[in-house]
Amino acid sequence: MNYDEIRESYPQEQGGYKENATAAIEDYQRVGTWDKEGTIEQAEAKSKVRDEWDKIADAMDVICNAVNGRTKHVAKAMYIGISRNHRTLQNQAVAAMFDFLRIYKDTAYDLRNWSAVVAAAQTTQMAEDEEIIFPFI
Secondary structure: OOHHHHHHOOOOOOEOOOHHHHHHHHHHHHOOOOOOOOOHHHHHHHHHHHHHHHHHHHHHHHHHHHOOOOHHHHHHHHHHHHHOOOHHHHHHHHHHHHHHHHHHOOOOEOOOOHHHHHHHHHHHHHHHHOOOOOOOO
16 A cells, blocks of 8 residues: 555544554553452562553653644654663664554544554555564664
């Protein structure tokens, strides 16, 4: 599918959640859920995973609140933050951003985030077409 076809496959009216976004939401809801038959140790381990998900979600909330008309400023700050880390972690962080786009292309949308959802779908297609991979070294 070419990029114009991708854009046209997302009508500019409200779209609902699709496969990847639904799976992410369901995974989040399951993370940290206590299994009554599990041990206390298992419950604590699940709780730690849920706490990690919540920390990452909170970091995205900080970014979303910061962008309000200042996307270039936020992008530069994101660069500074990532560039301070080990290069393997930089690679994995960018890989996570691409994985995020694979999920985000399936999110619910309306005219306010339509172009972001379409761009996520187009970027995902480009990554697949070019066989972009992020090896863990």
